[in-house]
Amino acid sequence: MSNIYNFSNNSSFISQVNLFEVVLLSLLFLSIGSFVSTLILRLEPSISLKISNILFRRSNCKNCKKNISLINLIPIVGYLKQFGKCQKCKKNISIFYPLTEAIFYLVGIMIFNEYGISIFSIYLFLIFTVFYILFFLDLTYLYLPLPLNLSILVLGFTGNIFFNFATDSTILFFDITPLMFSLIGFICGYSFLWIVNSIYRFFNNIDGIGGGDFILLGGIGSIIGPLSLGPVLFMAASLGIIYYIFKRTLNQKELPLGSFIILGGILYFFIKRFELFQNFIVL
Numbered sequence: 001m002s003n004i005y006n007f008s009n010n011s012s013f014i015s016q017v018n019l020f021e022v023v024l025l026s027l028l029f030l031s032i033g034s035f036v037s038t039l040i041l042r043l044e045p046s047i048s049l050k051i052s053n054i055l056f057r058r059s060n061c062k063n064c065k066k067n068i069s070l071i072n073l074i075p076i077v078g079y080l081k082q083f084g085k086c087q088k089c090k091k092n093i094s095i096f097y098p099l100t101e102a103i104f105y106l107v108g109i110m111i112f113n114e115y116g117i118s119i120f121s122i123y124l125f126l127i128f129t130v131f132y133i134l135f136f137l138d139l140t141y142l143y144l145p146l147p148l149n150l151s152i153l154v155l156g157f158t159g160n161i162f163f164n165f166a167t168d169s170t171i172l173f174f175d176i177t178p179l180m181f182s183l184i185g186f187i188c189g190y191s192f193l194w195i196v197n198s199i200y201r202f203f204n205n206i207d208g209i210g211g212g213d214f215i216l217l218g219g220i221g222s223i224i225g226p227l228s229l230g231p232v233l234f235m236a237a238s239l240g241i242i243y244y245i246f247k248r249t250l251n252q253k254e255l256p257l258g259s260f261i262i263l264g265g266i267l268y269f270f271i272k273r274f275e276l277f278q279n280f281i282v283l
């Protein structure tokens with residue numbers, strides 16, 4: 001049974017596509033990166049979640065509010081052409097824009113190179129996109145918007161039910177369907193953090209974990225299944241502790257747990273796909 005861990009791409013990506021398609025895909029990845037960087041800056045919790053506000057507003061300079069000309073909105077090219085400064089007020093433009101565009105380009109090419117033109121590539125790229133947005137929103141504002149969180153669930157359930165996206169030996173071992181794999185994954189992820197939070201609230205009278213984190217871990221569970229959640233949480237907690245030690249001086253009380261859960265999920269995928277540490281783990 002082919003899944004994202006054992007999928008082998010027999011013919012190389014280059015032999016599957018022609019130059020025109022490579023250019024087209026590159027432009028697509030760059031544009032999505034450009035859209036994502038804008039989206040992250042527009043999804044601040046203070047701004048109302050109106051579709052018109054998010055999707056159809058003309059991009060303007062954060063400093064002088066002047067509209068950005070169309071040519072300067074071209075991914076990376078626009079940034080380089082303006083030498084990283086707003087043409088009107090000369091204020092530096094955030095490096096976050098071109099960096100995100102470059103990351104989306106590289107990740108897109110890497111995914112399609114690894115999985116070819118396949119449904120797995122599309123799913124992985126979509127999941128990466130949602131993860132990227134949630135990662136930075138949680139890191140910056142401790143904010144995990146519900147629609148994005150729910151889209152992870154949709155990707156998890158549809159991916160596993162229709163394409164065995166990340167269904168592993170858990171399915172054979174427990175003799176369950178892909179639907180149950182996703183469902184049990186969701187329930188385990190959601191209820192684990194819910195229980196931890198309930199215990200915390202019992203002793204401290206306040207919530208220790210945000211509700212968005214429950215859904216996020218549940219969503220990741222719906223993609224990679226219940227048994228993966230232990231390692232994901234372990235890695236998330238380890239990264240969170242390291243971050244906390246470094247950030248302690250800034251007197252930041254709250255930890256962006258969601259961001260670390262996402263990093264844990266991505267690390268888990270890499271470890272399983274490329275069989276890292278296989279010599280160290282006796283399973």
Ligand SMILES: [Zn+2]
Pocket residue numbers: 061062063064065066086087088089090091
């Ligand atoms: Zn400006």
